[in-house]
Amino acid sequence: MSLHFIEQMSPLLEATDEAAWFDAIVRLADGWGFNQVLLAMLPRPGIRLEDAYVRSTYPTSWRRAYDEQGLMHIDPTVSHCATRASPLVWSPEIFTTAPQQSMYEEARAYGLRAGVTLPVHGPRQEAGMLCFVNDSMPTDAFWRHVDVALPNLVLLRDLVIDTSQRHVSAHTQELIPKLTPRERECLKWTARGKSTWEISHILNCSEAVVNFHMKNIRAKFGVNSRRAAAVIATQLGVIDPA
Secondary structure (H helix, E strand, C coil), X not given: CCHHHHHHHHHHHHCCCHHHHHHHHHHHHXXXXXXXXXXXXXXXXXXXXXXXXXXXXXXXXXXXXXXXXXXXXXXXXXXXXXHCCCCEECCHHXXXXXXXXXXXXXXXXXXXXXXXXXXXXXXXXXXXXXXXXXXXXXXXXXXXXXXXXXXXXXXXXXXXXXXXXXXXXXXXXXXXXXCCHHHHHHHHHHHCCCCHHHHHHHCCCCHHHHHHHHHHHHXXXXXXXHHHHHHHHHHCXXXXXX
16 A cells, blocks of 8 residues: 555545545545545444435435335345445446336436446444445546546445444444343344243243233334344343343
8 A cells, every 4th residue: 555545545545534534535525526525334233224324415406216115125236245246337227127227217317327336344243344435437537537547446445444444333323222121132132042931930030021012022122023133132232132
């Protein structure tokens, strides 16, 4: 890594808060010819796509439409990043289905015509993507531009992963349901494979009380079974099943 590159990265590395940190990312991308940036990360396994940590300079109306229509479930850049580590350079050809083509046409209207999506796979099981976008036509000139900029974009992606932890962790904490001590105990023993009857004896209460707590737990996690709640709670670090 050259000294010049390190100097360029200093605002990112020295950022004292999230706003300055993301602003440094945006400024670097703009200097390399990409005036729109999106960072989306799932801090841990088990978090829904809808609950991802997202920071973006995309138009607010497009972000709203994207979320309301659930386009993350058909977006080819999202599916690519879920299974691949290599960069994906946008072209009309990657939007193969009718819903994807419709999504791309709408995105173009917001100035999101061509770009590069870099998968995020972090050391703490983070997953997501970092997108650099502009309104260029995806012509040979654009591809030549990408060839020049891509090494810097990849290095920036890696530094973003390394410096994102405290910002993304705060987002994760917001997603964790607030459990009472008794709910936490019920969920812990559920994760260890105990039945309602067994949990009632361990906690010295009735089965009705255990079922009451489990009903509240299912509601807080938005799931239909106590097992699903236990799995999510374990993945989020709410309980330790061991």
